[in-house]
Amino acid sequence: MNLTVKAFGCVLAIVALPFVAVAQTAETESDTITQTPAEPDAPVPGGDLAIGAPANPDGIGRTYTKDTFGDWDLRCIRTEDGNDPCQLYQLLLDSNDTSVAEINIFTVTGNPNIVGGATIVTPLETLLTADLRMAVDAGEVRVYPFAFCRQIGCFSRLGLTAEDIAGFRAGNVANVIIVPAAAPDQTVDLRASLSGFTAAWNAIVALSEAQAGDQ
Numbered sequence: 001m002n003l004t005v006k007a008f009g010c011v012l013a014i015v016a017l018p019f020v021a022v023a024q025t026a027e028t029e030s031d032t033i034t035q036t037p038a039e040p041d042a043p044v045p046g047g048d049l050a051i052g053a054p055a056n057p058d059g060i061g062r063t064y065t066k067d068t069f070g071d072w073d074l075r076c077i078r079t080e081d082g083n084d085p086c087q088l089y090q091l092l093l094d095s096n097d098t099s100v101a102e103i104n105i106f107t108v109t110g111n112p113n114i115v116g117g118a119t120i121v122t123p124l125e126t127l128l129t130a131d132l133r134m135a136v137d138a139g140e141v142r143v144y145p146f147a148f149c150r151q152i153g154c155f156s157r158l159g160l161t162a163e164d165i166a167g168f169r170a171g172n173v174a175n176v177i178i179v180p181a182a183a184p185d186q187t188v189d190l191r192a193s194l195s196g197f198t199a200a201w202n203a204i205v206a207l208s209e210a211q212a213g214d215q
Helices: 162-170 197-214
Strands: 024-027 032-035 063-069 072-077 086-093 099-107 116-122 132-136 142-144 148-150 153-160 173-178 188-193
Touching (some): 099 173, 099 188, 132 162
Antiparallel strands (some): 086 099
């Protein structure tokens, strides 16, 4: 079940009408005099074409991949002060290895019960009342509600405890189950590989601590 959003652009064609010079004629009894306006300068080839310039030469606000750990990307958003916020990113695949959803994992500070958070984005056709279910390997299945939907999909925001992170470190696959709205009696089973998660989590924790120390 894929979510495809197509954007259509509009092109405005501007047609320039040619300048028509009208001869002015004065007649006398003996002859006729015709006055014609001077010819304009010849246009420079390509003179009306814009070369263009970078809209954001510094890349501020753009997402980039800072590093890769196994099947996890460390993605960051470039900021002016260099303290770029980062998250761990991976696409969620179905049984046909088709990309259906995505997961972003980040650190959380100041909460004694939660050390990390995750945002899972699923297609708009997801049945929200069925919630989202996740389990590591064959472990306990936990249920998470959906928070909201936008044009790109529906969002479920998860709080991750130290125990959850430990499970990700030791596990092989995070299994995510969603229900399609068009077929509420069926499920779509997705998976996120946990290969490289330990190194990825250690990297984002170290990065977060370093950024906190700079503030």
